Amino acid sequence: MTLTAPPITRDHAYELSHLDSLEAEAIFIMREVAAEFERPVLLFSGGKDSIVLLRLAEKAFRPGKFPFPIMHVDTGHNFPEALEFRDRRVAELGERLIVASVQDDIDAGRVAEETGPRASRNRLQTTTLLRAIEEHQFDACFGGARRDEEKARAKERVFSFRDDFGQWDPKNQRPELWSLYNGRIRKGEHIRAFPISNWTELDVWQYIAREDLEVPSIYFSHKREVFERDGMLLSVSAVTPAQADEPTFVEQVRYRTVGDMSCTGAVRSAATTIEEILAEVAATRITERGATRADDKFSEAAMEDRKREGYF
Amino acid sequence: MLKGNSLLELLRFATAGSVDDGKSTLIGRLLHDSKAIFEDQLAAVEQWSQFRGHEDVNLALLTDGLRAEREQGITIDVAYRYFATPRRKFIIADTPGHLQYTRNMVTGASTADLAVVLVDARKGVLEQSRRHAFIASLLGIPHVVLAVNKMDLVGWDEVVFKEIVDEFLAFAEGLDIAEVTPIPISALLGDNVVDPSANMPWYDGPTLLHHLEHVDVASSHNHTESRFPVQYVIRDHDTDYRGYAGQVAGGVLHPGDEVVALPGGQRSQILSIDTFEGPVTQAFAPMSITVRLTDEIDISRGDMLCLVGDEPTVSQEVDAVVCWFADRPMAVGAKYGIKHTTRAVRGVIRSLEHRLDINTHEEVAADSLAMNEIGRVVIKTTSPLLFDPYRRNRATGSFILIDEATDATAGAGMILGPAGG
Numbered sequence: 001m002t003l004t005a006p007p008i009t010r011d012h013a014y015e016l017s018h019l020d021s022l023e024a025e026a027i028f029i030m031r032e033v034a035a036e037f038e039r040p041v042l043l044f045s046g047g048k049d050s051i052v053l054l055r056l057a058e059k060a061f062r063p064g065k066f067p068f069p070i071m072h073v074d075t076g077h078n079f080p081e082a083l084e085f086r087d088r089r090v091a092e093l094g095e096r097l098i099v100a101s102v103q104d105d106i107d108a109g110r111v112a113e114e115t116g117p118r119a120s121r122n123r124l125q126t127t128t129l130l131r132a133i134e135e136h137q138f139d140a141c142f143g144g145a146r147r148d149e150e151k152a153r154a155k156e157r158v159f160s161f162r163d164d165f166g167q168w169d170p171k172n173q174r175p176e177l178w179s180l181y182n183g184r185i186r187k188g189e190h191i192r193a194f195p196i197s198n199w200t201e202l203d204v205w206q207y208i209a210r211e212d213l214e215v216p217s218i219y220f221s222h223k224r225e226v227f228e229r230d231g232m233l234l235s236v237s238a239v240t241p242a243q244a245d246e247p248t249f250v251e252q253v254r255y256r257t258v259g260d261m262s263c264t265g266a267v268r269s270a271a272t273t274i275e276e277i278l279a280e281v282a283a284t285r286i287t288e289r290g291a292t293r294a295d296d297k298f299s300e301a302a303m304e305d306r307k308r309e310g311y312f
Numbered sequence: 313m314l315k316g317n318s319l320l321e322l323l324r325f326a327t328a329g330s331v332d333d334g335k336s337t338l339i340g341r342l343l344h345d346s347k348a349i350f351e352d353q354l355a356a357v358e359q360w361s362q363f364r365g366h367e368d369v370n371l372a373l374l375t376d377g378l379r380a381e382r383e384q385g386i387t388i389d390v391a392y393r394y395f396a397t398p399r400r401k402f403i404i405a406d407t408p409g410h411l412q413y414t415r416n417m418v419t420g421a422s423t424a425d426l427a428v429v430l431v432d433a434r435k436g437v438l439e440q441s442r443r444h445a446f447i448a449s450l451l452g453i454p455h456v457v458l459a460v461n462k463m464d465l466v467g468w469d470e471v472v473f474k475e476i477v478d479e480f481l482a483f484a485e486g487l488d489i490a491e492v493t494p495i496p497i498s499a500l501l502g503d504n505v506v507d508p509s510a511n512m513p514w515y516d517g518p519t520l521l522h523h524l525e526h527v528d529v530a531s532s533h534n535h536t537e538s539r540f541p542v543q544y545v546i547r548d549h550d551t552d553y554r555g556y557a558g559q560v561a562g563g564v565l566h567p568g569d570e571v572v573a574l575p576g577g578q579r580s581q582i583l584s585i586d587t588f589e590g591p592v593t594q595a596f597a598p599m600s601i602t603v604r605l606t607d608e609i610d611i612s613r614g615d616m617l618c619l620v621g622d623e624p625t626v627s628q629e630v631d632a633v634v635c636w637f638a639d640r641p642m643a644v645g646a647k648y649g650i651k652h653t654t655r656a657v658r659g660v661i662r663s664l665e666h667r668l669d670i671n672t673h674e675e676v677a678a679d680s681l682a683m684n685e686i687g688r689v690v691i692k693t694t695s696p697l698l699f700d701p702y703r704r705n706r707a708t709g710s711f712i713l714i715d716e717a718t719d720a721t722a723g724a725g726m727i728l729g730p731a732g733g
Contacts, residue, residue: 014535014564014596018322018401027600028559031544035613035654059588060557060600063548147392151353155378155389170378171388174721175415175637177422179559180651180712184719198403200394286352304378 019207023056026195028179029158030060030142033193036183037140040068040193041098043129043312044090046082047258048204048215049144049196054093055211056195057142068142069096073129075121076103077239077261085216100132117243120262126311130166133190140183140191143312148200149288152304158197164188166310192312201256201288202281209274221254221272232265256288320396323529326405326420326453328413328444329430334461338430338499339393339406342521345506346395390420399525414670414684417444418635418724421451422710425532426524428457433466433496437479443670445480449487450633450686450726452706455527456484458494459520464501468511486673488703493527495520533597534705538563538571539624540617541653541698541708546602555586555602556611561653561707562700563622564596565603570620573611574698579620580605597707614655616698624708626696629662629731633702635686638715638722642681642689648722649714652697653707658716662690662731681723690731702726 016024033040042057044050057066070090074083090097102124105111110131111124133141147154157173159181174182183191196204208215226233226249227242233253234240239261242248253266254277271277303311329335378388393404405420407413421427427448431441448456458480466472477494484492495504496515503509506521518526539562546555565571569582584591586602595601603617611617618624636642642661650659665688667678681687702709713723 014533015321016599018320018396021322021598024559024598024600028543028598031557031600032654035544061546062588063551063553064546065548148394152378154391154393173389175419175724176721177419177712177724178706178710179423180710182651182712182714182719182721184649184714186719198392198394200396200401202396203401 019203019210022196022199022203023059023207025179025198026056027060029181029193029195030056032181032183033140033142033159033191034061034067037191039136039138040140040142041071041133041136041138042066042068042142043144044070044072044086044097045144045258046072046078046086046216047144048208048219049146051089051213051215052196052199052204052207053142053144054089055207055213058093066093066095069098071098071100071132071136071141073125073132074099074101074103075125075260075262076101077121079216079218079255079258079261081216081218082258085214089214098132098136100128102128104128105131117241120260122260122263123306123311125260126166126306126309129312130310133166138190139185140193142193142195144196145192145194145312146199146201146204147197150303152307156194156197156307158194159183160192160194161185162190162192162310166190168192168307168310170304170308202278205274205278205281209278216258218255218258219277221252221269221276223250224253224266225249226251226253226266233267234265235261237261320399320401321529322401322403323426323524323527324403324405324424325426325428325524326407326417326424326448327428327430328407328417328420328447329440333430333432334499335406335430338428338459338461338497338505339404341499341502341505342402342404343393343395345502345521346397390416397521397525402524413440413443414447414635414686415637417447418451421447421453422706422724424451424453425529426455426457426527427453428459428520430459430461431476431480433460433462433472433476436476437483439671441480442483445484445487445489446670446673449484449489450635452488452702452726454490454532455529456489456492457520457523458492460494460496461499463496463503463509463512464498468496468509470512470514473515493517493523495523532706534562534700534707535596536563537624537700537705538565538569538617538619538622539597539700539705539708540565540603541655542611542613542615542617543654544613545611553604554608555604556617557600557602558654559600560595560597562597562705563619564594565601565617565619566594567591571605571617572620572623573609574616574618574623575626575696576610576615578607578609578611580607580609582606614653616653624698624700625730626698627730628694628696629690629692630697630699630725631688631690631728631731632711632725633668633686633728634681634689634713634723634725636681636683636723638718638720639683640715640722641683642687642713642723644679647716649716650691650693650697650711651714652699652711655697657693657695657697659691659693659713662692664689688728689725691725692731697727699727701729 225236227246254269407416407420429444473496497504543558583604666675667687700708709727715722
C-alpha cells in the first residue's frame with residue numbers, strides 16, 4: 001500500500017482509446033443478444049444513434065448477415081430526409097427492413113389521433129411498437145438509447161426487462177454486474193438491449209466522424225421556414241402548421257435529434273460539416289432532448305412515464 | 313482539432329457515500345467544472361427545488377431521475393454519469409450510501425477501476441467508510457481515493473487530515489487494496505477537486521481530478537494469461553467463413569499461436585484475428601474480435617480458447633464469495649442458474665462456510681444468506697467452469713446466480729479457486 005500515487009508505469013501497447021473501449025463493449029452486447037435470444041430485432045429511427053447501431057452490427061457480425069431484421073416504427077410524420085436515408089442505408093447493407101406503421105393502428109382503431117395544435121403521434125408509437133413486437137414474436141429489441149440523454153434513462157440497464165405488457169418497472173430492475181447480462185425471460189416478455197448505454201452525444205458524433213458515417217441531411221445546417229412554440233423552433237409543415245399567433249420566419253437551423261416532426265425542434269446552427277457539429281456539441285450548454293424535444297418537456301417525469309408504458 | 317479528442321482513455325469509477333458526506337456536491341462540482349452539467353438540467357433542478365421549498369439547489373436531483381426518488385428524497389439505484397476532460401472520458405457509477413447499499417455498491421464497483429471513498433473531515437472514518445473500503449477491496453478495485461471532504465469546516469487542519477488518513481490506512485492494511493490515495497478536499501468550495509487548494513499549502517499531492525486523469529487504469533485488465541471465451545460463431549456460407557467471435561478476457565493473442573479449446577481439449581492454431589476493418593496482428597482485453605483457426609474443430613458458445621500451457625482451472629466445484637441480492641435467502645442445497653463468462657450452467661450450493669460481517673470483517677457461522685449479505689460458499693456445477701481466481705482476472709473469476717423460479721439476478725460471485733484446492 002502506498003500513500004502517494006506510484007510512478008505511472010504503462011504498457012501503451014495494451015491500451016484502447018475511449019471510443020475503442022465503448023465500441024468493444026457495444027459489440028460484445030450485440031453478440032450476447034444474438035447468442036441468447038431467438039428472435040431479436042434492431043429498432044432503427046434514421047437518427048444518429050441508430051445509425052451508429054447499424055455500424056456496430058456490421059462490426060459484430062460481418063462477414064455474416066445480421067442475425068436479426070431492422071424495424072422502423074413509422075409515425076407517418078417523419079422527416080422525408082430520414083425516410084429516404086433509411087431505405088438507402090438498409091439497401092446498402094443488404095439487410096431486411098420491417099416498417100411498423102402508426103397509421104395502421106389509427107385506421108384499425110387501436111389508438112386515437114390526438115387533436116389540437118400540439119397533437120403528436122409520439123406517444124402512439126408505443127402501441128405500434130408493442131403490437132409489432134407481439135406480432136413478430138420478438139424477444140429482444142436493440143435500441144439506441146443512451147444514459148446521458150435523460151435522467152430516467154440514467155438508471156436503465158443494458159439488458160432492460162419488459163413484462164408481457166411491455167412495461168418497464170424502474171424500481172424492480174435486475175442488478176447488472178461486470179459484463180454478465182441476465183437475458184432470461186418467459187414467453188411474451190422481452191428485453192430491450194442498449195449497446196450504446198455508456199456513450200454520450202459527443203461520443204456518438206466522434207464515432208460518426210471516425211467511421212465516416214453518413215447521416216440524414218437535416219443534421220446539418222440548412223435554411224428552413226420555422227416558428228417558435230414553447231421555446232422550440234418547429235418546422236412549418238402539414239404536420240405542424242403555425243397558429244395565427246405564431247409568426248413564421250426563415251432561419252439557419254439544424255436538428256440535434258431526429259424524431260417525429262410534431263415534437264422535434266430545430267436549433268439555430270451554422271454547422272455544415274461533422275467537424276463543425278463536433279465543435280458545437282462540445283461547446284453546447286443544453287442537452288439534446290432539452291433543446292429539441294417537446295415530448296420530454298411535458299412534465300418532470302415525462303420520459304419515465306412513457307418508458308413505463310413500453311416506449312423506446 | 314476535435315478528432316484528436318477521440319484518443320481519450322476511459323476510466324470507470326465508483327463513488328460511495330451519502331448526501332451528508334457531500335457526495336452529490338462533489339459529483340456536481342466535477343460535472344459542473346468539466347461542463348458536463350447542462351443549463352437545462354440545472355434549470356430543471358432549480359425549479360423543482362424551489363417548488364418543493366428547498367433552500368438550496370439540491371444537486372442530488374441531477375442523478376435521482378426517477379419519480380419515486382425525487383418524491384421520497386432518496387436514491388434507489390446506481391446512476392451512471394458521464395464527463396470528459398481533454399485527457400480522459402469518465403463513467404461514474406454513483407451508488408447510494410443507505411438503502412440497499414451493499415447490492416448497489418457491489419453493482420457499481422463491479423465495473424469500476426477506481427473507487428472514491430468520501431469521508432466527512434468532522435466525523436472521521438465511520439462504519440460506512442469502512443464498509444465502502446471493504447466492498448472496494450472485495451470487488452478487486454485496484455485504486456481507492458480517500459477523499460477527506462469538508463476540510464473548510466475543520467480549519468484546513470493538516471492534523472485532522474493526517475489522523476483520518478492514519479486511521480483509514482490502519483484499517484485498510486487488512487484489506488486487499490493495491491493503492492490508497494488520500495486527498496484533502498472541499499467539494500463545496502472546490503479546493504483540490506479541480507484546482508489546487510490555496511488554503512492547504514501543506515498538501516503537495518495531486519488534486520482529485522488530476523489523479524483521476526493520470527492514474528494507471530490499463531492494469532485493470534489482465535494481459536498475462538490468455539483467455540478467449542467464445543461468444544458467438546460467425547458463418548458466411550458464400551465464402552465458407554467460420555470464425556469465433558468474442559471479447560478477449562485476458563492475455564494477448566497473435567496469429568500463429570498454438571491454442572487449446574476448453575473444456576474439450578482440442579488443439580489448433582490461430583489462423584487470423586479478424587475485425588470489420590481487417591485482420592490485426594494482436595488482440596488483448598477488452599477487444600471484441602473474431603478468431604479463425606487452422607483446423608475445423610467443434611467449438612461453440614461457452615467454450616474457451618487459450619494458449620497451450622496457459623490454461624485456466626477447469627472444475628465443477630468452486631470456492632467463492634457470494635453477495636446476495638434476492639428477497640428469498642440463499643439456502644444450502646438450493647439450485648440456481650449460473651452465468652460465468654459466456655457459459656450458462658446450473659449449480660447447487662453445496663455448503664456455506666461462513667457469512668462475512670462487512671463492518672467487522674468477522675466470519676460468522678450461518679446457514680443462509682439474506683439480502684445484502686456476503687458469504688463464502690462451495691458451489692457444484694452441472695458442467696465444468698473454466699475460471700481463474702477473481703484476484704487474477706475479474707472477467708474469468710466472476711459469475712452471477714439466477715433464481716430459476718423468478719429469472720431474477722439473485723446473487724453475484726467472486727471465485728477464490730477450486731473447492732478443496
